[in-house]
Amino acid sequence: MARAGVTVERLTLAGAELADEVGVENVTVAALARRFGVKDASLYFHLRNAHDLRVRIALLALAELADRVAAALAGRAGKDALVAFANAYRDYAREHPGRYAAMQIDLDPETAAASAGVRHAEMTRAILRGYRLSEPDQTDAVRMMHSTFHGFVSLEQTGGFRHTPRPTDDSWSRTLDALDAVLTNWPSR
Amino acid sequence: MARAGVTVERLTLAGAELADEVGVENVTVAALARRFGVKDASLYFHLRNAHDLRVRIALLALAELADRVAAALAGRAGKDALVAFANAYRDYAREHPGRYAAMQIDLDPETAAASAGVRHAEMTRAILRGYRLSEPDQTDAVRMMHSTFHGFVSLEQTGGFRHTPRPTDDSWSRTLDALDAVLTNWPSR
């Protein structure tokens, strides 16, 4: 029988595509095997288990997102950088809802430390250079930024904003204005 | 054979408890049946399917949260109300992680419209009365608030803040300060 040429990389990519199409929760080893015209048992030669697959998808997504953010951030500073970062983040989440959802799975500490998530975190901090915040305000601001972005995107995806007619794009840009305002004038105790 | 006294209400409550213990994704009809000392097939007399169960848990959680928020909000205004609301929200999510996660499932429009989610939304708007915002700023502000709360709580739960030593409680209260500041001085175009 001919070999299908399955590799972990191809499996991860196909899994990511599948996630975007049907949701991470429906990314099954069996479905992936069908996609490769192979029996599901065969994939366990490449994958430890189903969770392993999802972790790999998450790591792929983190890397892709970090790349996009890096590209968006190049040559920008201040509010420009904030908006570019935010839009890169949201656009990625909307183009790749499954990958984005996969990113939210709880990685164990060493995996997380080795992931592109740290690059992402560094870039978030880099944005704040334009706002002249020192610790611990910087950490608090990073956390607020991340919360706002993730919360907005997440609620947008699960339909949390549907009940109000106002276009979400408008609320998004006003939210970024507000975030810029509060970062510019971070309340000191 | 004796009757187990299973009702939809008891199933929903037990399902909610199960969700808090093992996560929504592990709330199975089979596990619930075991908990009631009953065969899984029997539950389909009370439940349409597994999704139906999770929706019920979500609705229960929305109602509980709305109650808590209402209690927290009583007699408060301005920043006081904002902080009370936010803490009620976060505390509920931390006490009931499974229920909170269940709340995020995508309800179909009519179910959502009939849920306690609308009470929640009304109360969020009520907070903004203390900040004198008119439409569409109000909607934008509500969305930003909700995003920040949900994002923070969500990231906190999935370990998104673990890589920095700063206590999350501190970042939380500073985030609320920032939110109050920006609502007080909402940037106009």
Add this chain to the structure above:
DNA sequence: TGGTTTGCCTAGTAGGGCTAGGCTACTACC
């Protein structure tokens, strides 16, 4: 060219979702 490794296979276990159809305990009504 023959041995080893690599990549796929079949077969089988366990568990979850769900349906069909059967039996029984309770309820209501005459």
Add this chain to the structure above:
DNA sequence: GGTAGTAGCCTAGCCCTACTAGGCAAACCA
């Protein structure tokens, strides 16, 4: 207080997914 109906549970059985063990053949490599 007997009996018809129904509500609440059951068994049996289907399909799907995760995962393991062990077999066989293609590819590689000495």
